[in-house]
Amino acid sequence: MCGIVAYIGHRQAYPVIVKGLKRLEYRGYDSAGIALVNHGLKLYKKKGKVANLEESTLGQDLEGHIGIGHTRWATHGEPSDRNAHPHRSANGKLAMIHNGIIENYASLKQELIKKGYQFHSDTDTEVLLYFIEDIQKNNSSTLEEALRIALKRVVGAYVIVLIDEDNPDTLIAARKGSPLVIGIGKGEHFLASDASPIIEYTKEVVYVNDYEIAIIKADELILKNLGNERQTPFIQKLDLELAAIEKGGYDHFMLKEIFEQPHTIYDCLRGRLDAAQGTITMSGIQNNMELIKNANRILIIACGTSWHAGLVAEYVIEELCRIPVEVEYASEFRYRNPIIHKGDMIIAISQSGETADTLVAIERAKEQGAVILGIVNVVGSSISRISHAGAYTHAGPEIGVASTKAFTAQLTVLTMVALMIAKERNTISHDRYIHLLNELNEVPEKVKHALENADHIKAVALKYKDVSDALFLGRGYNFPIALEGALKLKEISYIHAEGYPAAEMKHGPIALVDESLPVVFVATKDTYHQKIISNIQEIKARKGKVIAVITEGDETITEMADDVLPIPEADELIAPIISTIPLQLLSYYIGVARGFDVDKPRNLAKSVTVE
Structure with a gap:
């Protein structure tokens, strides 16, 4: 959830950051923004996709070799231009991006309002930035020192990255509870929420630990703890290829x-x-x-x-x-x-x-x-x-x-x-x-075989793309797979779906069954096979539509069900790894048929780093 990208070095920062933000779109977000330093601080942000941000910056001054970028998933304050990151300090010299939640932001905000600060967003991030600025101003301290003091008062989770127009050769970052990785290049550094924006530039990275502050210049990386003690960066090699994220x-x-x-x-x-x-x-x-x-x-x-x-x-x-x-x-x-x-x-x-x-x-x-x-x-x-x-x-x-x-x-x-x-x-x-x-x-080969039915599953999906509800049922090892199948359909197609143990159907959910309700059974051959056949018969007796994930060659259920999704035979303990495959494809093809962006479902984030 949310995405951070920052750059300092010999390249133009804007294209590096924008490309990086696109790499992080999978995490889920509702607005995007970027700040650059070059003869002053320039800040651009926009509700919606990164493409909206790009369009809004056409013709703007985008020069600069240092910058920060962010994709926001709303927590405090609705998705809007003013709530998008980066945020600017009251004196206009600092800009900050933030992942996480500051739990005591309300009390900090009241303190700052009493001191005369006026807020321009609904976010906890702006509160934290003003708090850092206030400490720096009243203690005549450096930005690094002010950040260290502020973070000792903060309750919550954060990754923050700051730039300062008075120090255009330095990025400052800190982490607690949200991920931050720093890529090390030749005379340049890349910061991101994960490695995907970094991999095309360098494979040498440092994962920042909780309660660490990073002071980053083009040719220098310094890590310190909140006690101002230097830490030795542990440089790792990324085992990741660019093709894996395309x-x-x-x-x-x-x-x-x-x-x-x-x-x-x-x-x-x-x-x-x-x-x-x-x-x-x-x-x-x-x-x-x-x-x-x-x-x-x-x-x-x-x-x-x-x-x-x-x-x-x-x-x-x-x-x-x-x-x-x-x-x-x-x-x-x-x-x-x-x-x-x-x-x-x-x-x-x-x-x-x-x-x-x-x-x-x-x-x-x-x-x-x-x-x-x-x-x-x-x-x-x-x-x-x-x-x-x-x-x-x-x-x-x-x-x-x-x-x-x-x-x-x-x-x-x-x-x-x-x-x-x-x-x-x-x-x-x-x-x-x-x-x-x-x-x-044998599972890899059996999964490969199950995927060969993709065209058949697509045809089944098209039959049910307009339903409003679905029920997923399974027994034993397959009960959790029924839950997972229901979750996938909800996530991808926005169809209401519920998963249950098949025997629980009679304890309530069977009231939903009519000729318009598809009921998906995970019904591979196992200890419960005869029992689940009985459950299918109960659905058919009430005119429900039955889709069944079955073991290849299961003629009994094939004759009973409206549609079957066969998988290769496997031991019942191993079969769940394979039986989830047709349910993934079913959800995918229904979501696509309904015209939705299946890679980025609404309201969802890939990595949920706040509660």
């Missing part, structure tokens, strides 16, 4: 990412799973196995699609490892008073590794003695750094806001983790263990 001939990033899944799941397994040798190698798990395998309880903490991955993991871990598992919404977990025992294991799942609710939840659990295991996609992210152990999903950049390949990669990693624990605990037979390794090893 569409590559697909109409949308979402479609590209759906079709990348045979490759991304293979990358997730590569170097880890050796079916021939009967081994799984994940050093982050192995090095902490004594703590993990002896956990009395596992708590899985996540949000959104990652929460659905956690629900699948609950079934898998309890089945294979015989350890009790609870799955929690991070946003609820962080605000109640959960019972955490020393030695409990927390599995935190997050695509970005920056999800604010999940981050705060695991920080509190860690303080109470829990072992934290992070499952994230983004290398160097906050959750990966705070965790005791973990595993990267290796799904690569996911630009589409609605998660697809990150979800299947999460399921793959979680299944491998469960198998490793089960083997160590001797809760799985050798034959079952080898069977599941072979089943997991």
